[in-house]
Amino acid sequence: MADWAPIVIGLVLFVIFSPGVLFQLPGKGKVVEFCNLQTSGVSVFVHSLFFFGFMVIFLIAIQVHIGSG
Known part of the structure; x- marks a missing residue:
């Protein structure tokens, strides 16, 4: 039985925490900039x-598991 939680959570967090896509912290002109596509x-x-902190929280502290079959 495969555990899909690391793959799914990693993919979602990668999209959320890609700098410049949804937000950038710290921004170039302000502390937080939204959707500027720069980094x-x-x-x-x-x-x-x-990314690392939330992966640790979801996979180790909360122990999220997504099973197949």
Whole structure:
């Protein structure tokens, strides 16, 4: 039985936390910018920390599992 939770949660979090797609933290002119499709090294680092933190919360702390079959 395969566990699809890491794949599905990782895909959703990747789309949500891609810098510049939905939001960028820190932005180039403001603290938070929305849908600007630009990025910087600092925002990539901040968004990767968010991604890692939420993956840990969902997969280890809450232990979300999506089974097939």
